[in-house]
Amino acid sequence: MYHKPALLEESIEGLNIKESGIYVDATFGGGGHANAILEKLKDGKLFVFDQDLDALENKKENKNLYTIHANFRHMKEELKAKGIIGIDGIIADLGISSHQIDTPQRGFSTRFDAPLDMRMNTTETKTAADIINSYTVSKLTLIFSEYGEIANAHRLAHIIVKARAEQHIHTTGELIHAIKECTPVQYPNKYLAKVFQALRVELNQEIDALRELLMQSTQLINTGGRLVVISYHSLEDRLVKNFMRAGNFEGIPVKNMYGHDIRPFNPVTRKPIIPTEQETELNNRARSAKLRVAEKVA
Numbered sequence: 685m686y687h688k689p690a691l692l693e694e695s696i697e698g699l700n701i702k703e704s705g706i707y708v709d710a711t712f713g714g715g716g717h718a719n720a721i722l723e724k725l726k727d728g729k730l731f732v733f734d735q736d737l738d739a740l741e742n743k744k745e746n747k748n749l750y751t752i753h754a755n756f757r758h759m760k761e762e763l764k765a766k767g768i769i770g771i772d773g774i775i776a777d778l779g780i781s782s783h784q785i786d787t788p789q790r791g792f793s794t795r796f797d798a799p800l801d802m803r804m805n806t807t808e809t810k811t812a813a814d815i816i817n818s819y820t821v822s823k824l825t826l827i828f829s830e831y832g833e834i835a836n837a838h839r840l841a842h843i844i845v846k847a848r849a850e851q852h853i854h855t856t857g858e859l860i861h862a863i864k865e866c867t868p869v870q871y872p873n874k875y876l877a878k879v880f881q882a883l884r885v886e887l888n889q890e891i892d893a894l895r896e897l898l899m900q901s902t903q904l905i906n907t908g909g910r911l912v913v914i915s916y917h918s919l920e921d922r923l924v925k926n927f928m929r930a931g932n933f934e935g936i937p938v939k940n941m942y943g944h945d946i947r948p949f950n951p952v953t954r955k956p957i958i959p960t961e962q963e964t965e966l967n968n969r970a971r972s973a974k975l976r977v978a979e980k981v982a
Contacts, residue, residue, distance in 0.1 A: 690970035797857030832882030
């Protein structure tokens with residue numbers, strides 16, 4: 685296991701595991717959640733998804749464990765192919781794994797000068813460099829504004845297009861150098877992290893995949909089953925919160941003729957669970973984690 689995941693105990697508790705239940709870990713990563721779930725299963729089953737082949741190398745032999753090399757957006761069809769149409773819970777730890785960010789050649793980190801890659805699934809061909817060198821100013825502006833919540837997104841996009849006209853941008857170091865003039869001197873690391881986040885989310889279609897996962901969860905999870913999601917930025921958390929509360933991504937309640945809310949889940953956590961100070965001291969990457977749990981009602 686690469687590291688202990690954020691909010692491990694709280695998320696496993698939220699899953700409310702039954703010994704004979706069928707569960708899905710949508711983001712296997714270092715195997716932390718999977719191992720904790722397997723410890724609680726007797727004759728149940730755990731299906732783990734990950735699009736990163738590096739992650740699946742972490743699996744340990746276990747009669748209750750089934751690995752699937754796929755993006756979790758394909759969960760329903762992949763489970764159906766294995767004869768599974770109903771499950772008792774899903775856990776999804778969104779975002780980037782410690783292994784991915786600590787492996788320089790993957791291009792996820794601002795700490796290393798490496799190829800501008802950022803593919804979570806290395807069998808795909810499109811990389812972050814392709815986005816940087818081909819997207820229009822308007823398209824770059826949109827992803828930096830929406831996925832990175834960057835205030836000067838339009839200026840940033842203009843600078844990138846101007847820089848690539850002189851020479852294509854192939855590495856993380858070249859990108860950081862190219863946007864230096866619009867990077868705030870007060871908090872450069874925070875700004876660059878937002879830039880990299882926006883590129884990663886766009887490249888890997890993370891928001892679309894999350895939407896599909898949430899929609900499929902209503903069809904897959906049995907009544908009384910749990911949906912457990914750990915998110916790391918406001919865009920993800922907003923989608924999860926709205927979906928758990930209202931059954932849609934806008935967060936607008938839908939009522940029946942008697943004025944009662946119609947929704948597939950009831951939130952178990954009214955507010956997100958966040959790491960303790962002690963946990964963030966031990967694991968700095970946990971600092972932005974937010975855990976939400978909901979129970980299937982219909």
